[in-house]
Amino acid sequence: MRTRTPPLSTLRLFDAAGRHLSFTRAAAELNVTPSAVSHGIVGLEEALGVKLFRREAGKLSLTREGADYLTYVSEALSLIIVGTRRLPTPHSGRTIAISSAPTVASRWLLPRLHEFRSSYPRIAIRIDTSHRQVGFPVDGFDFAIRMSRIPVSTGHWTRLFGEWLVPVCSPAYRDAVADMQGGIDLARATTLHVNSLSEDWQAWLDASGAAEILPNGTMHFDTIQLSLEAAEAGLGVSLGRMSLMEREFRDGTLVKVGPAVPAATTYWLVSSDMAEHDRDLRRFKDWLLTKAEAFASDHAGPSSPAVPTAVG
Template identity: 60%
Template structure:
């Protein structure tokens, strides 16, 4: 007798919305519209004859029936993902899926992947730079590299490296900011803000005691990469993030204009699902990436004079 299952697409919408407690966030994660998520869940509720969410003007929450059903749906998707991974593990060629922020992927991960391919030539790597949190193993990823203050429960976290903040700008912009003593005056600068960064100018000013710098206004961008490019183009002063800004500093596109360097409270972490070490290729990737991070931070510290 065949299984009587609700529409699988609606179940995927329900799992994401229930986990994130938001139709909008679920839509962003699944790359669909919030309306599609809402309609899919309404269809699911009609098919089940049960109300899964309590919808209020500014809030969304699971009903008791919805919370109970979510445990089964989430477990079912996790089992499917695990089974798929185990099936893939028996193929001659394997694929490791990594979720990573765009700037870190382009500046740090991708330039190093050729070394991993030499060690594991039979293993392919897929890098996803979409701005979304991933779940293990339901979303099909083996690893995620995340910027966080501390590990979260439910997965295996390994610290890779932290960052240090220092104001940077183009050489010409530095010269234009110079005071009578030749020092760059940040009070006259256009500050370049990264809206997506958890630690930016406010964190640097708090740590250095520079409360007199006006943080309102300035130029706002949505990525660290854009902030560096804007600063190199002479549009203002951005916060350089060691070791991510080393390329521009070495090329002379950007220069540091303050001796005050502030260590961030966040760090880059390698996150993987529990049990990932049971697959030789995943264990090898983790060991290789941690080793690359150790070499990278060691070389950066050795080359940076303070």
């Protein structure tokens, strides 16, 4: 008797839930509701007559049968994606899909993309800036730009460039909380924090040797972009990334008010397996690595002496 193949839509739900071990994170990845993921998995289990997950209070885990089935489903979905990409598209041209944190995409990648597009106008670019993990090739991405201490997931990881952390604020805010020596007293300042970062103010305090501070209030944001815009608006002191603030330093809307210290994390280009074999993907990867090498050479360290800081 011929075995009935489950619908592809339910297999995608199972693959995402199996990788994340979370219906909520799977739903975010697939842009559906957690309820849709849960109902889809229940329907798949009923159709197969096998329990794929163990559902316990606050914990989701694969059964032995589910873990075994996941290896086949993930491989099958990957083969479909790879096979689809290998189909000739003489009229539409190639599309390169990139996942990147929003601030890195807008402040580092986009200003350089015109050069690549000028050389290869038939290659389209798609950029996704959602905060989520990327699974190659199931999610349909060719590349991801990530900040991490070391490679932490699937794909081929190539270092792009390092980063420096430095406190910044508007010139007016600097003058408002200046100390007697002309530095800035962080104990009187509002510190602006980015919740999505693994390295924030505590990392800077540890690396700079500054004493612990009890700031005069805090504000929290989900992106570096918002934190920097808040600093420009005079709302406090942001812990900026040197490579992402070229425009503000040039225009004078942000000034350094503390020593720059090297970050423990670094920027990486994560590539799918196909990027090593596809001609257009290889062109993009080689171009991006060339841009990163030139940038790293020009930004080997802080561009100006550190400003004395009183942290109180």
